[in-house]
Structure formats: structure tokens, C-alpha cells
Amino acid sequence: xxxxxxxxxxxxxxxxxxxxxxxxxxxxxxxxxxxxxxxxxxxxxxxxxxxxxxxxxxxxxxxxxxxxxxxxxxxxxxxxxxxxxxxxxxxxxxxxxxxxxxxxxxxxxxxxxxxxxxxxxxxxxxxxxxxxxxxxxxxxxxxxxxxxxxxxxxxxxxxxxxxxxxxxxxxxxxxxxxxxxxxxxxxxxxxxxxxxxxxxxxxxxxxxxxxxxxxxxxxxxxxxxxxxxxxxxxxxxxxxxxxxxxxxxxxxxxxxxxxxxxxxxxxxxxxxxxxxxxxxxxxxxxxxxxxxxxxxxxxxxxxxxxxxxxxxxxxxxxxxxxxxxxxxxxxxxxxxxxxxxxxxxxxxxxxxxxxxxxxxxxxxxxxxxxxxxxxxxxxxxxxxxxxxxxxxxxxxxxxxxxxxxxxxxxxxxxxxxxxxxxxxxxxxxxxxxxxxxxxxxxxxxxxxxxxxxxxxxxxxxxxxxxxxxxxxxxxxxxxxxxxxxxxxxxxxxxxxxxxxxxxxxxxxxxxxxxxxxxxxxxxxxxxxxxxxxxxxxxxxxxxxxxxxxxxxxxxxxxxxxxxxxxxxxxxxxxxxxxxxxxxxxxxxxxxxxxxxxxxxxxxxxxxxxxxxxxxxxxxxxxxxxxxxxxxxxxxxxxxxxxxxxxxxxxxxxxxxxxxxxxxxxxxxxxxxxxxxxxxxxxxxxxxxxxxxxxxxxxxxxxxxxxxxxxxxxxxxxxxxxxxxxxxxxxxxxxxxxxxxxxxxxxxxxxxxxxxxxxxxxxxxxxxxxxxxxxxxxxxxxxxxxxxxxxxxxxxxxxxxxxxxxxxxxxxxxxxxxxxxxxxxxxxxxxxxxxxxxxxxxxxxxxxxxxxxxxxxxxxxxxxxxxxxxxxxxxxxxxxxxxxxxxxxxxxxxxxxxxxxxxxxxxxxxxxxxxxxxxxxxxxxxxxxxxxxxxxxxxxxxxxxxxxxxxxx
Numbered sequence: 030x031x032x033x034x035x036x037x038x039x040x041x042x043x044x045x046x047x048x049x050x051x052x053x054x055x056x057x058x059x060x061x062x063x064x065x066x067x068x069x070x071x072x073x074x075x076x077x078x079x080x081x082x083x084x085x086x087x088x089x090x091x092x093x094x095x096x097x098x099x100x101x102x103x104x105x106x107x108x109x110x111x112x113x114x115x116x117x118x119x120x121x122x123x124x125x126x127x128x129x130x131x132x133x134x135x136x137x138x139x140x141x142x143x144x145x146x147x148x149x150x151x152x153x154x155x156x157x158x159x160x161x162x163x164x165x166x167x168x169x170x171x172x173x174x175x176x177x178x179x180x181x182x183x184x185x186x187x188x189x190x191x192x193x194x195x196x197x198x199x200x201x202x203x204x205x206x207x208x209x210x211x212x213x214x215x216x217x218x219x220x221x222x223x224x225x226x227x228x229x230x231x232x233x234x235x236x237x238x239x240x241x242x243x244x245x246x247x248x249x250x251x252x253x254x255x256x257x258x259x260x261x262x263x264x265x266x267x268x269x270x271x272x273x274x275x276x277x278x279x280x281x282x283x284x285x286x287x288x289x290x291x292x293x294x295x296x297x298x299x300x301x302x303x304x305x306x307x308x309x310x311x312x313x314x315x316x317x318x319x320x321x322x323x324x325x326x327x328x329x330x331x332x333x334x335x336x337x338x339x340x341x342x343x344x345x346x347x348x349x350x351x352x353x354x355x356x357x358x359x360x361x362x363x364x365x366x367x368x369x370x371x372x373x374x375x376x377x378x379x380x381x382x383x384x385x386x387x388x389x390x391x392x393x394x395x396x397x398x399x400x401x402x403x404x405x406x407x408x409x410x411x412x413x414x415x416x417x418x419x420x421x422x423x424x425x426x427x428x429x430x431x432x433x434x435x436x437x438x439x440x441x442x443x444x445x446x447x448x449x450x451x452x453x454x455x456x457x458x459x460x461x462x463x464x465x466x467x468x469x470x471x472x473x474x475x476x477x478x479x480x481x482x483x484x485x486x487x488x489x490x491x492x493x494x495x496x497x498x499x500x501x502x503x504x505x506x507x508x509x510x511x512x513x514x515x516x517x518x519x520x521x522x523x524x525x526x527x528x529x530x531x532x533x534x535x536x537x538x539x540x541x542x543x544x545x546x547x548x549x550x551x552x553x554x555x556x557x558x559x560x561x562x563x564x565x566x567x568x569x570x571x572x573x574x575x576x577x578x579x580x581x582x583x584x585x586x587x588x589x590x591x592x593x594x595x596x597x598x599x600x601x602x603x604x605x606x607x608x609x610x611x612x613x614x615x616x617x618x619x620x621x622x623x624x625x626x627x628x629x630x631x632x633x634x635x636x637x638x639x640x641x642x643x644x645x646x647x648x649x650x651x652x653x654x655x656x657x658x659x660x661x662x663x664x665x666x667x668x669x670x671x672x673x674x675x676x677x678x679x680x681x682x683x684x685x686x687x688x689x690x691x692x693x694x695x696x697x698x699x700x701x702x703x704x705x706x707x708x709x710x711x712x713x714x715x716x717x718x719x720x721x722x723x724x725x726x727x728x729x730x731x732x733x734x735x736x737x738x739x740x741x742x743x744x745x746x747x748x749x750x751x752x753x754x755x756x757x758x759x760x761x762x763x764x765x766x767x768x769x770x771x772x773x774x775x776x777x778x779x780x781x782x783x784x785x786x787x788x789x790x791x792x793x794x795x796x797x798x799x800x801x802x803x804x805x806x807x808x809x810x811x812x813x814x815x816x817x818x819x820x821x822x823x824x825x826x827x828x829x830x831x832x833x834x835x836x837x838x839x840x841x842x843x844x845x846x847x848x849x850x851x852x853x854x855x856x857x858x859x860x861x862x863x864x865x866x867x868x869x870x871x872x873x874x875x876x877x878x879x880x881x882x883x884x885x886x887x888x889x890x891x892x893x894x895x896x897x898x899x900x901x902x903x904x905x906x907x908x909x910x911x912x913x914x915x916x917x918x919x920x921x922x923x924x925x926x927x928x929x930x931x932x933x934x935x936x937x938x939x940x941x942x943x944x945x946x947x948x949x950x951x952x953x954x955x956x957x958x959x960x961x962x963x964x965x966x967x968x969x970x971x972x973x974x975x976x977x978x979x980x981x
Contacts, residue, residue, distance in 0.1 A: 135308025
């Protein structure tokens with residue numbers, strides 16, 4: 030796994046390769062001729078022959094000072110772990126014309142290639158390269174390797190003997206066609222070659238070599254060869270640092286081979302620190318062996334390898350930094366201050382443009398600089414390299430560190446990265462800047478990082494800051510609130526209240542709305558009622574909205590509107606929530622608070638669906654997946670619940686069931702103060718069960734919900750109880766409906782729309798039409814006055830409540846004999862419902878509404894088509910009930926089925942033809958065909974048979 034090493038600027042760790050020490054058999058251990066030798070000695074390959082010719086490499090029979098080790102497969106001096114995974118990669122790669130093994134120093138390139146080359150079953154020519162190699166040397170070594178390997182008959186190989194360096198590559202291409210068996214040429218340390226003639230010759234060789242010659246290039250950086258064409262053509266295999274990195278199993282096996290125990294957590298920590306870098310693992314093994322760690326009765330293996338240790342610093346300096354120009358080393362030091370490096374952040378840190386190109390080149394050269402990955406622009410340094418650079422920065426440029434952190438904080442603030450902004454300011458101990466950032470970003474810190482990370486940053490502030498700075502106290506209160514510690518949150522928010530009075534006007538404009546929002550969420554989370562707090566919040570939101578000056582003010586105001594919306598939703602005040610969420614969306618968008626805005630949009634979709642604005646709700650739910658900044662999974666899951674509500678109100682029961690069956694409240698997340706998603710999902714599921722005909726299961730779910738709710742959650746508990754009362758009324762259990770309505774609100778307070786409308790339905794069933802009209806009169810008056818939800822604290826009935834009120838009035842006035850007034854109410858209800866496709870509100874009205882639609886909507890009405898579709902759905906409700914006889918044995922056409930569905934409405938054939946836009950003769954033809962298929966002779970028999978077969 031590792032091999033012997035040489036010494037460089039300082040003592041390098043044994044077993045970590047730097048320039049393949051001592052493998053060429055030379056006293057200096059560097060595998061190259063002494064400095065100053067521009068060409069081989071007189072008795073070496075490629076010498077100038079006595080004839081004076083300088084254009085051909087000449088073979089040598091005696092080795093003499095010939096560097097024999099360059100043609101010898103290296104043999105590591107330390108135990109090496111066999112890695113079949115890498116051997117398989119090389120096996121696969123050697124089937125292509127060229128294999129490029131490109132990875133940073135110490136990745137194990139040479140060891141992997143040597144182990145593969147030494148295994149039986151292939152003919153390999155190995156050549157270790159260094160910076161002294163020139164073209165005549167290089168091709169002479171290749172020729173000698175081919176001769177030793179007896180790759181071709183002697184007379185064939187002798188044709189290469191007199192070739193000049195520039196003629197050798199094409200001649201080798203011709204000779205390779207006569208190789209007895211495939212030959213693999215492995216060129217190790219290709220990055221050290223500087224002679225352009227060598228690279229030009231290799232270009233010819235790899236482009237034209239036949240299948241009998243394969244080339245493996247082992248290098249620290251991609252060579253300046255035209256490899257892209259081969260890669261596109263499928264003739265190039267790439268093996269990079271990620272392939273060479275040790276897997277957890279390989280790391281454990283390596284330490285086990287050394288007699289060192291490495292448990293699971295230690296292995297995970299080690300790989301996280303080294304990222305599988307082979308030299309890093311060897312360094313840790315050396316430390317463990319020196320300390321006797323990882324052995325029975327001894328301490329565990331130390332995995333806290335850091336870049337400022339001499340053993341690491343020396344290696345990284347020699348192999349990575351020493352070869353870089355001074356300006357590049359300065360660039361690396363300054364930019365090591367941050368964990369990730371987009372190009373423009375590096376520009377901000379260095380004060381120079383073009384950093385992106387520098388990082389790209391360093392990454393291409395495998396200098397432990399890696400890209401951030403798909404979809405993320407920028408780079409990062411290997412953890413050990415960054416640690417070493419940070420140590421160097423502290424040692425060489427300590428005076429620059431605060432300024433660099435401030436530059437980074439400014440860049441992060443402009444990029445809307447609150448946690449990074451505050452972290453840089455805290456690291457620089459610029460408490461004023463950090464506090465200002467806390468105020469400007471508000472709860473966006475929590476939305477992007479969570480309370481733990483925020484509290485870890487707040488814990489580094491001096492103690493007096495928490496009490497004296499309103500922003501710091503607010504941040505502590507928000508963090509505790511998000512952590513579920515309402516008592517501690519209240520204490521910190523009280524401190525923020527006291528500090529607010531002393532805040533500068535500019536800071537107060539930001540802090541006051543944010544603090545009010547946190548107060549509202551804190552109260553809602555505890556199920557406490559504080560009407561005064563909400564009243565002040567609505568007034569503050571209206572006052573601040575008149576003069577918004579900066580992005581930070583939009584963030585603060587958007588947070589306040591969101592809190593007001595959440596409080597309204599918790600009180601099941603749909604109109605107020607809808608208005609506040611619309612305002613929150615606008616301000617959060619202007620403040621670029623993407624995460625909170627996504628959540629606000631999801632709640633807005635649900636509020637719009639509950640309000641009855643189904644078109645807008647569906648559009649908003651769909652938009653969450655199309656935002657410029659993608660919605661979080663939690664917001665998308667919450668929006669799916671809104672779409673289920675849309676489907677329910679449009680009577681698409683199958684789709685509503687599907688959406689709710691996949692709704693997992695645990696994936697919807699929850700912010701402090703929000704209504705419990707699990708209860709909202711369960712309530713929707715119960716309503717879908719009732720709409721689908723499964724009344725028993727629906728009532729059971731509602732009963733469990735009502736019994737399990739805390740007394741403090743009155744509004745939502747009331748909504749559950751009223752739904753249960755409506756379910757009882759639908760099956761004719763008026764007594765139970767009465768009892769549940771009295772339970773929902775003591776004294777039957779008709780100011781609550783849900784209770785008032787439910788009582789009106791009870792009065793209709795009981796025949797007390799005057800009382801029913803009295804119950805809905807306030808909502809009819811609001812509709813007549815054109816009451817809406819714009820401006821101030823919203824109020825007024827929802828679209829669904831208005832339709833229900835008008836349907837009650839239509840049924841009551843019809844029963845009182847006022848057909849014209851009843852028809853007017855019915856037409857107005859259809860006018861509100863048709864644009865939204867709201868069928869369910871009519872179906873929930875039962876037989877009385879069906880009869881009114883059948884009798885009162887004339888064919889000439891502009892809503893006749895919609896009314897006909899509502900009646901079709903009335904008739905189709907029976908089809909949702911399971912049929913004991915299995916699937917129907919009678920197959921009707923769509924037209925026959927449509928006509929059949931109108932029969933239970935007792936409409937005449939002429940009325941059916943007008944509703945379906947068919948001639949009366951066509952309707953009669955469809956009826957005769959349906960009767961024949963059903964085996965009946967009358968309308969009454971057709972209805973009965975259709976219900977038995979599940980067709981009605």
C-alpha cells in the first residue's frame with residue numbers, strides 16, 4: 030500500500046513516496062544522473078557513438094552506470110495491502126489504448142500500478158521517469174525495455190536501434206504490430222518530464238499505437254497531451270484520486286495488517302479527515318506505531334491528524350507547496366481562511382481578479398484542490414492541506430487574518446449566507462458586526478442552520494453582549510424557541526424587550542418587527558391566547574409596511590407577517606391567514622429569505638384551498654417546485670396537503686386519497702407556533718372518507734381527533750367537532766349533530782361561521798326555515814355589501830362559507846314558496862363555484878340541494894352546464910360505494926352511462942337533453958339501449974338495477 034521514501038526539505042515519513050527513493054539503484058537514491066549531466070555518459074544508452082552521430086539511440090550490452098532501476102518494477106520496503114478493486118480498474122483500463130492514472134502525491138499511484146504490473150499473466154514494460162529525462166534517454170530506455178521483455182523477434186527490434194529520437198515513435202508503432210502478444214508500457218511519474226520532445230513523441234505513440242501496445246500514464250497532473258479525443262472515442266480510461274482513495278473496508282484491512290485495531294467510529298473519523306488519502310493513512314499508522322496505540326491494553330488510534338504537525342507540514346510542503354510560485358503560495362494561504370471557495374470569494378480575499386482560473390488550474394494539477402461537486406460552483410482544499418495552510422497563515426501573516434475574515438463576512442452577507450457571515454464575524458471577534466448581522470438576517474439563520482449551530486456561535490459572544498444587545502438577546506430567544514424550550518425563550522425575549530428601547534433607530538426598525546414575530550410565535554406555541562399581542566402585531570405590520578427602506582427591513586416585516594399568519598391558522602381564521610401570507614410572500618421575496626418564503630407559500634396554498642380559491646391554491650402548490658431557489662422537502666410535502674384539499678373540494682376523491690395516503694406529517698417539518706400537521710392531515714383524511722362513502726371510518730377518525738386534542742386548541746378542535754356534526758347530519762342523526770354543535774361552542778355562538786352554517790343545516794332538516802335564514806343572514810349581508818379581505822386585519826366569510834350560506838338560503842326560500850328568491854340565491858352560488866370547479870360544497874348539501882338544482886336552474890341559465898355536472902356527481906356518488914356483486918356485468922357506452930346517471934334526478938327526457946346538449950331523440954336512443962342492456966323496461970327499474978350493479 031505504501032513504499033519507501035526519500036528525504037526532502039525535512040525528514041519525510043518512512044513509507045510515504047515522494048520521488049520513488051532508491052529504486053533505481055543509485056547512491057543518491059533519486060533515480061537520476063548527477064546534476065549537470067545533460068546527456069547520458071559514454072557507456073550508457075543513447076550515448077554519442079564514436080562516429081560522432083547524434084541522431085540515434087544505441088543499445089548497450091553492458092549496463093555500467095546505466096540506471097537499471099528505472100526499468101525495474103518498484104518493490105515497496107513496507108507491507109503493502111493488496112487492493113483487488115484497483116487491480117480490477119487497471120485490468121479494465123488496459124483494454125483501452127491509454128489509461129491515465131492521475132492523482133495527488135501520496136495517493137498510491139505507483140504502488141497500485143506496480144502491484145498490478147507484478148502480477149502474472151501480462152507482458153509489462155515499466156519505466157520510472159524524472160526531470161532529467163530527455164528524448165534520447167527516454168526512447169533508449171523504452172527500446173531497452175522492449176528488448177529485455179522480448180516483445181518481438183530480435184531482428185524486428187533491431188530496426189529501432191538506429192532511429193533518431195524524433196523517428197522512434199512512428200517506428201515503434203510499426204514494430205508494435207508484430208508483437209508476439211499484447212504489451213503494456215507503464216510510464217510512472219510522467220509529471221516530472223519537462224522535455225517537449227518526449228511529450229511530442231508520446232503524442233504520436235498514443236494516437237497511432239495498435240491494439241497490441243497499451244500505455245498506462247501515472248502522473249500527479251494530467252499531461253499536456255491531446256487526450257480529450259481519446260476520451261470521447263472511448264479509448265481512454267481515467268483513474269483518479271477518488272478511485273485511489275481508501276474505502277472503509279480497505280482502511281480497516283490496512284491497519285489490521287499492521288496489527289492495529291481501528292474501530293468503526295475511529296475509521297469514520299480518519300477517513301473524514303484524510304478523505305482516503307493513502308499517505309494520510311500512513312502518517313496516522315506511523316503515529317499509532319510510535320505510541321503503541323490500537324493494540325491490546327493501549328490507547329485507541331489517534332485520528333486527529335492536523336496540518337500544523339511537522340510530520341504533515343513537511344510532506345505537504347515538499348510535495349505540494351514547494352513547487353508553487355511565491356504568488357500562488359500566498360494565494361493559497363490567504364484563501365485558506367474559508368472552507369469553500371467560489372471564484373469571486375477568492376477574488377474578495379486576495380483583492381485580485383482571476384482567482385477562478387487559479388483554482389481551476391490547481392485543481393487540474395491535483396494539488397489537493399477539488400471542485401465542490403455537481404450543481405455547486407467553487408472549490409475546496411483537502412482538509413489536511415487547509416489545516417497546513419491555516420497554520421502557515423497564522424505563522425507568516427497573522428496581522429492579515431482579521432481583515433481576511435471581515436472580507437469573507439462581507440462576501441457572505443452579500444450572498445445571503447447568514448451563518449457563514451456571523452461565523453466569520455465571530456471568528457474575527459468583531460462583535461458589533463456580528464450583532465448587526467444577527468439583526469439583519471433574523472430567523473433566516475435558524476431556517477438555514479438550525480438552533481444548535483446558532484447557539485454554538487452565540488456562546489462565543491462576551492457575556493455582556495447577550496444582555497445589552499437586542500439582536501443577541503433575540504437570537505438566543507429564537508434559538509431556544511426553535512429548540513422547544515419556551516421558558517428560556519421567554520426570558521431571552523424579555524431581555525430583548527428591555528434592550529430594544531436603547532437600540533439605535535436604524536436597528537430598531539429591524540428588531541421591533543422581528544421581536545414582535547417571535548413573541549407571537551412564542552405565545553402560539555404555548556397555546557396561550559393574547560388578543561392584545563395580536564392586535565399590536567397587526568398594527569405594527571401595517572405601520573411598518575408603509576415605509577420599507579432596506580432588504581433587512583423586508584426580512585423583518587416578512588417574518589412578522591408570517592407569524593401573524595401562523596397565529597391566524599392556529600385559530601382557524603382562514604381569511605386572516607390568507608391575507609397575512611400574501612403579505613409575507615411579498616416581503617420575504619424582497620428580503621430573499623428563500624426557505625421561510627417556501628414555507629409561507631405552502632401554508633398560503635393550504636389557506637387558499639380552505640378559503641375556496643382553488644385555482645390559486647393549485648397554482649401556488651405547483652409553483653413550489655418551480656422556484657428559482659428550490660423548495661425544501663418540508664414545504665413541498667405541506668403543499669401536497671394543500672393540493673389534496675383542492676382535489677377534495679373538486680370532488681376528485683381518488684386523487685385526494687392518493688395524496689393523503691402518501692402524506693407523512695413527519696416530513697412536513699414544523700416551526701414554532703404552527704398548527705400540528707398531523708391533525709390537519711387526519712382531518713382531511715376523515716373528510717375524504719366521508720365524501721367517499723366510508724362514513725363509519727370517517728366518524729371514527731373525527732371522534733379520536735376530538736378526544737385527543739388539548740383544551741387550549743379550541744379553534745381547530747371546534748373545526749373537528751363541527752365536521753363530525755355534519756357527518757352525523759348527513760346520515761339523519763339530528764340529535765347527535767345537535768349535541769356535537771353544542772359541544773363545539775357553548776351557547777351555539779352564531780358569530781362562528783362553521784357553527785352558524787352547521788346550525789342552519791340542522792334547522793333545514795327540522796323544517797325551521799326562518800331560523801335557518803336567520804343563522805346565515807350575517808354572511809348574506811357581508812356578501813351583499815361586497816366585504817373582502819383587503820386592508821387592515823382581514824375579516825369576512827370564505828368563498829366556501831358564502832356558497833354554503835346561499836345554498837341554505839336557496840333551500841329555505843324554496844321551501845317557503847319564494848321560488849324566485851331561491852333561484853337567485855342558487856344562481857349566485859353557482860356563479861361563485863363554477864370558476865373554481867367547486868363541486869363538493871353542493872354535494873355536502875345533500876338531497877335538498879340536489880332537488881333545488883333539478884327544479885330551479887332552467888336550461889337557459891348560463892350556469893346550466895355546471896349545474897348539470899353537479900347533478901351528475903350527485904348521481905355518481907353511489908358508484909363510490911363497494912358493490913357486493915363485484916365488477917358490473919353490463920358495459921354501457923359513455924353516452925349511455927351519462928344519460929343513465931340523470932335518471933335518479935327525475936328530470937324529464939327534454940331536461941336531460943338540454944343538460945347534456947343532445948337532441949331529445951338521441952337521449953331516447955341511449956335510454957332504449959341502456960334499458961335493453963340492463964334488462965329493464967322502466968325508469969324505476971333502470972335506477973334500481975343500476976344501483977345494484979354499481980353503475981349509479
